[in-house]
Amino acid sequence: MTNRSIGLWCSRPPYGARHRAALVVILVTLAATGCAPEPVSPNIVMFDLDTLRADHLGAYGYPAPTSPRLDALASRGILMRYNYAQAGWTPPSQTSLMTSVYPTVHKVRSQGQMLDPSIPMLAEILRENGYATAGHSQLMGDSFARGFDEYVWRKGEWMDGPIDPDMPAAMQSMRDWATEQTKPFFLFFHSFQVHVPYAPLPEYAARFIGDYDGPLLDRILNRDLLAEINSGQLEVTPEDVAYLIAMCNAELAYVDEQIGQFLDWLDSSGLGENTIVVLVSDHGDEFGEHGALGRHGTLYNEVIRTPVIMAGPGIPEGRVFDQMSRNIDVAPTLLSLAGVPVPESFQGASLRPIWDGTETEGREVFSELAKAQVLIRGRYKFVLKGRHLFDLQEDPTEQNAVRRGAHRDKIREMETRIEALMMELNERAEYTEGSVFLSDEEMRQLRALGYVR
């Protein structure tokens, strides 16, 4: 195994007069250590559960038993309680997660849009720094495969019927692949399981269904069900809504169990000790807070508040942090833990200063969609369009914007800041390319899913 700082210095110490002092220190250190042993880079396993609301995990306070295994992971690592995604739907948000770059700058706004090759992705950076990389993902192949030695696009027909039927097979392939590696590895798993339609396996549905016996029982697999409800075409009762949410929870319980089995294997194989495990998501889902069910693509908190749980070497144990964080901070944190330098393109920052107590202020959160932008600072959330200000402390579900008269100064301050930030992002965006490329196969898939007409 290689380590990028100490390993290189052993074989190639810095030279030149200005490095002399450093060289002396290194030579003394090497004489004492004999240039060995090299520190071992940690493996990284990332579980990316598309459409997972942070607040539906037990570790985030959800009352139903949706996530005992992920809760256990949090209890031996860190949990960022107020973490936010940089966009409200998949392509821009997943790209931000993997690049640590805001959507305005990376320009991936829709399905099939390719990322500027000059912006490095997490897997690519790790591979260049000695990692073996593999992805088992339902994210579209060409767009997200960059940097993976092996990328399995688990396409599936996930809008009809069971969403991720080959999840156990993917987990098995991941175990097989990890076993074979001689280098540190980055293993990425992504699933649309908790995305609509809510189609849990019957044994998981049974755990959450309660005594519901209503009309949606026979329609849960119908891909138009939520559209009919959201348009008002189909009227639903509170019991029907509770049933839909319960079915989403049942799916989460299934994924949780699958992840738990993988973590058990990691420990029993002996790899667990040197492996960082991360849970992330690209956005949440709306469950009636703002008039729709199973909808995302907005910037309300039920959509942009996503989980970040991490455990493993270099990570504090059993700590919950209330400082705000962002999905763009995940990749720099992982690189920092792996001892890999962060590229200049990154716009997020490692979370480690928050963990070690040197950074006590929460970070500023900016999230965006093509025509909407929000800024969250402390207790306030500002929506640029309409200049609405929400006090998240008084009104955590953003039901009523505060009265303008009483908050004139705060509104002006937030507006000035969001405009400055957007100007900065737009300036940076002048140096990146936005391009669209879709293969015939990808177009066929997107049409089948209803994303492209």
Ligand SMILES: [Zn+2]
């Ligand atoms: Zn998504």
